[in-house]
Amino acid sequence: MIADVLLVPVDLAGPTQPVVEMAVRLATALDCVVTLLHVVHLPIGVPPAGVLPLGMIDTETAIGVLDDEAGAHLVMLAKEFSKAGLPVSHLIRHGEPCDTIMSVAEEIGARHIVMGTHGRRGLERALLGSVAERVVRRAGCPVTIVRTPQRSG
Numbered sequence: 001m002i003a004d005v006l007l008v009p010v011d012l013a014g015p016t017q018p019v020v021e022m023a024v025r026l027a028t029a030l031d032c033v034v035t036l037l038h039v040v041h042l043p044i045g046v047p048p049a050g051v052l053p054l055g056m057i058d059t060e061t062a063i064g065v066l067d068d069e070a071g072a073h074l075v076m077l078a079k080e081f082s083k084a085g086l087p088v089s090h091l092i093r094h095g096e097p098c099d100t101i102m103s104v105a106e107e108i109g110a111r112h113i114v115m116g117t118h119g120r121r122g123l124e125r126a127l128l129g130s131v132a133e134r135v136v137r138r139a140g141c142p143v144t145i146v147r148t149p150q151r152s153g
Contacts, residue, residue, distance in 0.1 A: 003087070006032040007110035009039065009101045011131070012073050014118060019146045020077055023114040024084045026144060034081045035108055036090040038070040039100045067092050098134040110141055116148040 008023045010016050027034050040063060074090035081088035093100045105113060117132035136143045 004111035033087040
């Protein structure tokens with residue numbers, strides 16, 4: 001029998017501990033395996049191949065650095081699930097965050113998604129949008145949103 005999967009997308013831009021704590025509780029209660037996901041998203045106007053502004057570093061090298069940093073962070077987060085006795089794996093994908101989360105959720109047959117939101121409001125939300133809100137609207141499974149504090153400054 002294939003176990004149910006709990007998908008935990010993390011953006012690594014802010015505190016992830018509240019999301020991890022909620023995901024551990026849900027995965028334990030639902031008897032799920034956990035898949036951690038980080039989506040590397042290049043800003044608009046940055047080509048997938050080429051040189052970044054000022055000629056400092058080529059895009060491929062920059063993506064490699066981002067992947068390495070994300071991988072190290074995901075391995076650390078995975079330890080929290082392992083400590084709780086939960087099977088865990090992690091993925092790093094490239095693309096637009098919401099579309100990629102939806103694609104991975106379908107690909108792995110996610111039963112539930114747990115993710116954070118910074119709770120942006122007003123103009124900041126209008127300009128940046130909310131990945132979490134778009135995931136909730138599009139997901140074919142339950143989504144638990146955990147509010148995480150924004151980084152200051």
